Amino acid sequence: MMYCAGDGYQIETLGTRPLYRNGMETSLDYSGWIYNEFANTVFLYFNYNIPSIANDFFSSQDYFSVFVNNSDGSLDEVFRTEDATDGWVTKKIDISQYVNNGSFRIIFYFKSGSFDREEGVYLDDVKLSAIVSRNPPLIDDPGEGGVSLTPTLQWSGVTGANAYDVQISQSSTFSSTVVDEKGVQDTYYTVPAGRLSNYTTYYWRVRGVAQNTNLIGDTFTLFTDWSTGIFKTVVAPPSLIAPSNGATNQSLTPLLDWSSVSGADTYTVQVSTSSSFSTTVVNRSGLT
Structure with missing residues (x-):
């Protein structure tokens, strides 16, 4: 450290x-x-x-x-x-x-x-x-699975730090990054849309940064070690195949079909007369 x-x-x-x-x-x-x-x-x-x-x-x-x-x-x-x-x-x-x-x-x-x-x-x-030799920030790991594509990553503050650097990568060595954000002023960071993909394992890390200026006008910067975490994003939603969206004159026993999704073991199907699905007429889980 x-x-x-x-x-x-x-x-x-x-x-x-x-x-x-x-x-x-x-x-x-x-x-x-x-x-x-x-x-x-x-x-x-x-x-x-x-x-x-x-x-x-x-x-x-x-x-x-x-x-x-x-x-x-x-x-x-x-x-x-x-x-x-x-x-x-x-x-x-x-x-x-x-x-x-x-x-x-x-x-x-x-x-x-x-x-x-x-x-x-x-x-x-x-x-x-x-x-x-300050301890690096303590991270609040979002978990290994089911994380949204725009998660909010959080960590503890470090005494003396003016800001924090945040990186996200698919590699545990951070040889390349999908997020490399410097100078974050808060102890949290929300990942912007479009950076992460579904059903993907990501590594993330954060470090404290201290920057000062002496009276001569030069600037120096110090860092803590990185704290590293891991999370996996949610699987992508399946695409509905049949019946087509908005189809009419369907039988009372229609065949519901959808595309398979990488990472999904089973599926849950719901049918409702309400667009908010406040109540359901069909609610089946564990379908393969």
Whole structure:
């Protein structure tokens, strides 16, 4: 029941951006990132490069830190290094405990005690990656047989989901679909007429979708796993052969004939003097 948003949702590509200038405390502050509670686990990824300079190696006075805010507004140091690097290093930090508040702030910070340093820390490819471990929607299966050609499929809501995706297929692998509806706003979906056939087994599935926009204006989307169900539609009604519709002057013991239908084992015949069949003069079932 986990979905990982690819290689990570890329909040911003910084390029080779220096974080340090000579003799200064320098920080890069990301504020106001909004994250849906749909994401249970969130990782911060970034690449950093701290070149060492001849006769001026990284000292104990020099350090690079990453801070994330707590719910009370205080900052926690989630990463710190006092070592130079031999090129670019990729760092991954679990910041789940901080983002569950819905809005969070990340600060990249560098301080040096050296005033003659010509280089500092460089950052690139700051990303967020989320893992969703929300349970998928619980489906209310319409049953395996006797389902109409326009059934209403229902499921439970998922906390944090903005919408739902619904698919229907004749294949259990969903290699092709007869319905592929995205962004359903309700916890039910009525299949439009003309999509389903009589006496056919269908597989259907639904998943929760969470979509948000950060302050930079980019959009990211997260999904739950699919919940899958199965149902079979009703058999087609038989065609009446004899007597023809509206026929007159029929005998008092007419022969009633109809076409056979795929999936039907027996037939029920009714005869009535009322078009609503509120009462019947013949009501026979189990006919073969």
